[in-house]
Amino acid sequence: MSDKQSSRVVVLGLGRFGSSLALELVAQGVEVMAIDSDPKLVQRHADDVTHAVVADTTDAEVMRQLGVDEFQRAVVGIGTDLEASILTTAVLVDFEIPNIWAKAISREHGRILERIGAHHVVLPEHEMGERVAHVVTGKMLDYIEFEDDYAMMKARPPHEAIGKPLGQSKLRGKYGVTVVGVKRPGEGFTYATADTVVERGDVLIVAGKVTDVERLADRT
Numbered sequence: 413m414s415d416k417q418s419s420r421v422v423v424l425g426l427g428r429f430g431s432s433l434a435l436e437l438v439a440q441g442v443e444v445m446a447i448d449s450d451p452k453l454v455q456r457h458a459d460d461v462t463h464a465v466v467a468d469t470t471d472a473e474v475m476r477q478l479g480v481d482e483f484q485r486a487v488v489g490i491g492t493d494l495e496a497s498i499l500t501t502a503v504l505v506d507f508e509i510p511n512i513w514a515k516a517i518s519r520e521h522g523r524i525l526e527r528i529g530a531h532h533v534v535l536p537e538h539e540m541g542e543r544v545a546h547v548v549t550g551k552m553l554d555y556i557e558f559e560d561d562y563a564m565m566k567a568r569p570p571h572e573a574i575g576k577p578l579g580q581s582k583l584r585g586k587y588g589v590t591v592v593g594v595k596r597p598g599e600g601f602t603y604a605t606a607d608t609v610v611e612r613g614d615v616l617i618v619a620g621k622v623t624d625v626e627r628l629a630d631r632t
Contacts, residue, residue, distance in 0.1 A: 419443055422483045423461075424469040424500050426453040429515050429536055430489025434461050447478065449496075470499035472506065481507040488514040488530070498524060505529035551629040553615060557622060564592070564619045569610045570631035579606030587628045589620030 419442055423434045426448040434444050438461055445463040448454050458464040467474050469490070475481065486509050490497040497514065504512050505528055514530040516522035522533040539557070546555035546565070554566040573581040578591055591604040595615040602608075610616070618625055 420445070420483055421485045421487060422447065422480050423487045423489055424448070424480075424504075425489035425491070425497075425515070426450070426457055426464075427489055427491060429491065429534075430487065431457055433487060433489060438462070445478070445480075445483075447475075447480075470496055470503065472503045475503055475507070480504070481509070483509055485509070485511045486513070488512070488525075491515050491517045494521060497521070498528060501525055501528050501530050546626075546629075551632060555625075561622050562620070563622045563625045564617060565625050565629060566615055566617055567629050568632045569612075569614055569616050570628060572631070573610045574612050576610065577606060578604055578608050578610065581610070583618075583628065587620070588624040589618050589628055591616050592619050593617040 421437055421442055422445045423430050423437075424447050426434070426446055430446070430448075431453070434446050434457065437444050444461040445465065446454070446457055446461045447465045447467050447469055449466065449468050451466045454464045454466045465478060467478060469475065480486070486504050488497060488501050488504065490500055501512065501514050511532075512530045513532040513534060514525045516525055516533050516535050517537070519535070519538070522535055525533050542557060543555050546552050552565045552567045555563065557563040570583070573583060584590055593601045593616070594604050594608055594610065595601045596611065597613050601617065618628060
């Protein structure tokens with residue numbers, strides 16, 4: 413696969429999710445073809461992406477004529493129109509595109525997209541709500557949950573770890589988590605080692621199983 417191919421992404425659906433994703437990709441120097449059946453949306457973003465096209469994303473022949481089948485990465489940003497979301501994803505799967513991301517508006521919708529063959533399913537509203545819920549409690553400064561019940565959080569250190577090297581406080585043994593990095597006020601993040609001494613006011617980046625990360629957050 414050439415560098416040019418790998419730096420191209422086709423975004424199908426220019427709603428809030430698809431358009432913001434397309435704009436961010438362009439900002440990162442990625443060539444983006446954006447497709448939507450709504451002429452107004454396409455016109456709105458025509459100057460923001462590499463190529464903007466009005467077309468029916470569920471029509472395999474039209475998508476093939478546009479060269480969608482030649483992309484290595486595709487994102488289905490269609491959410492509320494479930495039929496269009498499912499049919500569009502099916503078209504991409506039939507094209508054997510190796511990396512397909514698809515937006516879902518519910519877990520049930522997501523399961524259907526996975527069964528069809530989407531490689532990555534994104535639930536923006538659910539994931540953002542989950543992230544904010546963890547932060548609102550005040551125990552975490554930030555939180556990201558991944559697949560397989562794995563998460564990373566940014567949080568203040570527990571009282572038992574303050575003033576000690578990480579190897580001595582043994583947070584991994586007690587909680588089953590790994591302290592990945594430490595940020596001191598006024599300084600940048602540094603990778604954590606067993607010799608890193610945690611001070612009051614530091615911020616930790618911690619990774620582990622969701623239940624273990626939450627258990628540690630309860631001690632901060």
